[in-house]
Amino acid sequence: xxxxxxxxxxxxxxxxxxxxxxxxxxxxxxxxxxxxxxxxxxxxxxxxxxxxxxxxxxxxxxxxxxxxxxxxxxxxxxxxxxxxxxxxxxxxxxxxxxxxxxxxxxxxxxxxxxxxx
Amino acid sequence: xxxxxxxxxxxxxxxxxxxxxxxxxxxxxxxxxxxxxxxxxxxxxxxxxxxxxxxxxxxxxxxxxxxxxxxxxxxxxxxxxxxxxxxxxxxxxxxxxxxxxxxxxxxxxxxxxxxx
Numbered sequence: 001x002x003x004x005x006x007x008x009x010x011x012x013x014x015x016x017x018x019x020x021x022x023x024x025x026x027x028x029x030x031x032x033x034x035x036x037x038x039x040x041x042x043x044x045x046x047x048x049x050x051x052x053x054x055x056x057x058x059x060x061x062x063x064x065x066x067x068x069x070x071x072x073x074x075x076x077x078x079x080x081x082x083x084x085x086x087x088x089x090x091x092x093x094x095x096x097x098x099x100x101x102x103x104x105x106x107x108x109x110x111x112x113x114x115x116x117x
Numbered sequence: 118x119x120x121x122x123x124x125x126x127x128x129x130x131x132x133x134x135x136x137x138x139x140x141x142x143x144x145x146x147x148x149x150x151x152x153x154x155x156x157x158x159x160x161x162x163x164x165x166x167x168x169x170x171x172x173x174x175x176x177x178x179x180x181x182x183x184x185x186x187x188x189x190x191x192x193x194x195x196x197x198x199x200x201x202x203x204x205x206x207x208x209x210x211x212x213x214x215x216x217x218x219x220x221x222x223x224x225x226x227x228x229x230x231x232x233x
Contacts, residue, residue: 042207
């Protein structure tokens, strides 16, 4: 299947530091999304990207859709303790983009972020 | 407004039993998807339903089945449970925007299934 390779697997950082994580694939994705999952909860959408090269911000979060459509990164600036959690990238395959009814999103294995106060 | 709701939140079954998980989407959302999340991994796509019809199926055995009701709620059924079916089962709903699917999923908190 179409694999998403997410790295790093885990990160331990000091409060206030910036964080960067990325996702790559050998397949072309038409949509990239970044989710955060807290313990005992479902993933929550952080940022959605729809165009190659697109750079989008949501508060302290910034994400970019790679120009080749095969990768994306997420940056978190000035981390705070509540940023702790697992961050997942997810991609929707190109051939699915105009299929109105297919939500076959492929998820990476996640990046576990720990922020030390 | 209520988000995606799932029930039960936790359940324990034994091998060979059957389980039914339930999901109510966000009001106005017509698409429901089911994902399996094994500990330490990302969610894996199982099914998608839209307007009560199956629109997508992941690489899961026929022991897994689902349906969507006229009110857009959904059930996931798993028969002949195996130890490896132990996981968090997530339901997600999404809305249709214009003529294109945004792909943005809104997840419930999940049903954690333990098979002994």
